[in-house]
Every structure is written in C-alpha cells, then in structure tokens.
Amino acid sequence: MDTQNTILITGVAGFIGSNLAEALLARGYQVVGLDNLSMGSLMNLTEILQNPRFRFIKADVTELPAVLAAAENCQVIVHLAAYKIPRYGGRLDTLRINEAGGSAVFEAARQVGARVVLASTSDVYGRNTELPFREDGNTVLGSSSSARWSYAISKLFDEHLAFAYNEAYGVKTTIIRIFGSYGQRQHLTWWGGPQSVFISAILRGQPVEIHGDGLQTRSFCFISDTVRGFVSAVEFIPEGCELVNIGAAREISILELAHLIKRLSRTPDELKVKFHPYANFKNNYEDVMRRIPDLTKARHLFGYEPRVLLEEGLERTLQWQRERMRAMGDTSLIERIPSVDSSVSMHRSSPSTPGSMPVAFSF
Ligand SMILES: NC(=O)c1ccc[n+]([C@@H]2O[C@H](COP(=O)([O-])OP(=O)(O)OC[C@H]3O[C@@H](n4cnc5c(N)ncnc54)[C@H](O)[C@@H]3O)[C@@H](O)[C@H]2O)c1
Numbered sequence: 001m002d003t004q005n006t007i008l009i010t011g012v013a014g015f016i017g018s019n020l021a022e023a024l025l026a027r028g029y030q031v032v033g034l035d036n037l038s039m040g041s042l043m044n045l046t047e048i049l050q051n052p053r054f055r056f057i058k059a060d061v062t063e064l065p066a067v068l069a070a071a072e073n074c075q076v077i078v079h080l081a082a083y084k085i086p087r088y089g090g091r092l093d094t095l096r097i098n099e100a101g102g103s104a105v106f107e108a109a110r111q112v113g114a115r116v117v118l119a120s121t122s123d124v125y126g127r128n129t130e131l132p133f134r135e136d137g138n139t140v141l142g143s144s145s146s147a148r149w150s151y152a153i154s155k156l157f158d159e160h161l162a163f164a165y166n167e168a169y170g171v172k173t174t175i176i177r178i179f180g181s182y183g184q185r186q187h188l189t190w191w192g193g194p195q196s197v198f199i200s201a202i203l204r205g206q207p208v209e210i211h212g213d214g215l216q217t218r219s220f221c222f223i224s225d226t227v228r229g230f231v232s233a234v235e236f237i238p239e240g241c242e243l244v245n246i247g248a249a250r251e252i253s254i255l256e257l258a259h260l261i262k263r264l265s266r267t268p269d270e271l272k273v274k275f276h277p278y279a280n281f282k283n284n285y286e287d288v289m290r291r292i293p294d295l296t297k298a299r300h301l302f303g304y305e306p307r308v309l310l311e312e313g314l315e316r317t318l319q320w321q322r323e324r325m326r327a328m329g330d331t332s333l334i335e336r337i338p339s340v341d342s343s344v345s346m347h348r349s350s351p352s353t354p355g356s357m358p359v360a361f362s363f
Helices: 015-026 064-071 091-112 149-169 194-204 223-235 254-265 296-302 310-327
Strands: 006-010 030-035 054-058 076-079 115-121 173-178 208-211 241-246 273-276
Touching (some): 006 064, 015 030, 030 064, 054 064, 064 091, 076 091, 076 223, 091 115, 091 149, 115 149, 115 223, 149 173, 149 241, 194 310, 208 254, 223 296, 254 310
Parallel strands (some): 076 115, 208 273
C-alpha cells in the first residue's frame, strides 16, 4: 500500500490507538486521530502530537458529521473507539457508543470511499467450547440478563454492519478479533485487563484480586504484536469482508498469570491472592472459561506470527507500569529485590535505561 495514504484512527488516544498511530507514522503514513478523551489521554500522544504528518481531532465517534469531516481524504478508517465489558455497570454506554460509533464509521466510509479496519474482540466467541477459536466458528453468548455479553453483542452488531455495508455498498472491511493485548499505555484498571490490575497490586505488595477460582484461561498478546496485526490489516485489501484473529496462542490460567507477574516483579514477600466468587458480582456476571485463538488465517493472509514471549512482554510492561505509577506519585510502590535470577533475564531486546520513560518498543 502507498505510504502516502492517510489513515483515520478513531480512539487514537487509547492504548492500542496511540501505539498504532506511532507505528503507522514510523512507516510514513499520514495519520488523522479522532478521540473524545473519555477513556484515553493526550499524554498517550506526547510522542507524536508535534509530528507534521499527524493531526488530532477531539470529537465524538458517534457523531456522523465529525467522523465524515475527519475521514475526508482518508483511504482507510481504523475503528477502535469503543466501550468495553461493563464489569461494574455502564451497559448502556457500551451498547450505545459501540452501535452508534460503528454506524457513523461505516456511513462515513461509504461516503468517502474508504476501507475499514474494525476492532472486534475475542469475547464474541463467548462460551464456545471448540478450541482454539476459528473465525468461522460459532459465537455462543449467554443470557441477556448477564451484563458482560452486552459488549460482545455490540461488537457483533458492528461486525454484521461491516458485512451489510459490503453487501449494500461494496465497503471493504477487515475485522480484527483482538485477543487480550497488554503493554505500554494499557489502562491501569480492569479496563486494561487482569494483567494491569495484577501488576499494580503486586508492585504495591497488595493482594491480587482473582475472579472465580483463577483456573479460567486466557492468552495475552504484547502490544507490538497486536499493532503488527493492525498494520497488516491496514495494508491488506480484502475482496469484501474478512474476519481475522490477532493474538498469541499460549494459554495460561489467571492464577498462573498472577504467579508469573509476581516472579518477574522481583518484589519481596509471597504472592497474596484474594478470591472473588462470581456470586459476589452484580448483574449475573459470567466469565469465559477458556480462550485461545487459532492464528492460521492471520498467518495465511498477513504472514502474522506473534514475536514477543509472555515473560519478555510482561517484564517490559512491569517496567513501564512501575515508571507510570511513580510518575503519578504513587507512594505505595515497593522496591524490587536486586536479583540475578536467570529465569527473568530472557530478553530478546534490551530494556531501556532504568528510570527512563517511555519504554521503547519495536514494531
Ligand atoms: N485492549 C484489548 O486487549 C482489546 C481486546 C479486544 C478488543 N479490543 C478493542 O480494541 C479497541 C481499542 O481498545 P483499547 O484497549 O485501546 O481501549 P482504550 O479504552 O484504551 O481506547 C479506546 C479509545 O476510544 C476513545 N473513545 C471511547 N468512546 C469514544 C467516543 N464516543 N468518541 C470518541 N472516542 C471515544 C477513548 O477515549 C479511548 O481513547 C476497542 O474497540 C476495544 O473494544 C481491545
């Protein structure tokens, strides 16, 4: 694809958006970034705000005129702006923003003649027990009384909108089903995922909050690998609509993840765990028990292969998160034990200077 092209990223001030914008600028693209800063921050864009090939627009993705204006002269719209699983309330926001945002983006793409790269989620596979999850597998969701499924439903609506806009108007879309991404600029709350809250708790010497018995499994993909998947999707021209899983295939239980982060953190004392039975959650909360991507299609279409080992990615994330918490004036941080533990020195790339920020990632 011609790198002179202009790419619109919605949700650019968030975790994936800001990392993707940097990667596209580094490849020579012009990037227009739209965000209403409801969950993202301009701090995530400090590296690129002055870049002459980057333009930031503060706007709401649910408003078609704003999206249309931002999309003018863009060849691709990467749609990331969305609300996530409403674990602690906010189901209406998730449903409304994801429906109206998707509707505005596809309508703008139709009017300006752009392709779309849509961020969807592994959550749409839900309770499917046929592992690893393939793109042509079933989406199996639980009861509507369980709030968590509103996120998957809203993303499935956007996926169907992609196929409908292709059928009705020929808009081409690559739908990326993201499997848990982590790394630099992740949210430090549950919005960012379990690894974020586990790291914060462990760095403070506090108990790690585990939902259920912790035997549920996930796969975690370092941000540079997620971003490489998105860059490939930006440069890929589908026939019509394509669904593609992007993630890492290593399966790990949530309890094992807590132990691994504890070991890599080299903080003193033992791991402290506080279990939260699902029954304690409101809104009939339901968890997904296993989640692993089948990456065959990503390999076939993009030559995609995750490169960063979980240990290496977590080490880099721990370093970044410690710096971020320190910069935010977190006084409860405990120090690392100086150690020559060989099990945690398996970098393939060298970490940045201690105390420096941000941690440099290569895409
Ligand atoms: N991070 C993951 O592991 C993961 C996994 C599956 C799917 N996803 C999807 O990837 C996308 C990006 O996720 P993320 O982790 O970077 O989330 P994020 O919350 O860090 O970023 C989303 C950005 O969208 C912006 N936004 C939200 N509502 C908006 C609105 N109405 N108008 C304009 N901007 C708005 C927020 O301010 C934020 O900057 C989302 O669509 C998410 O559902 C992420």
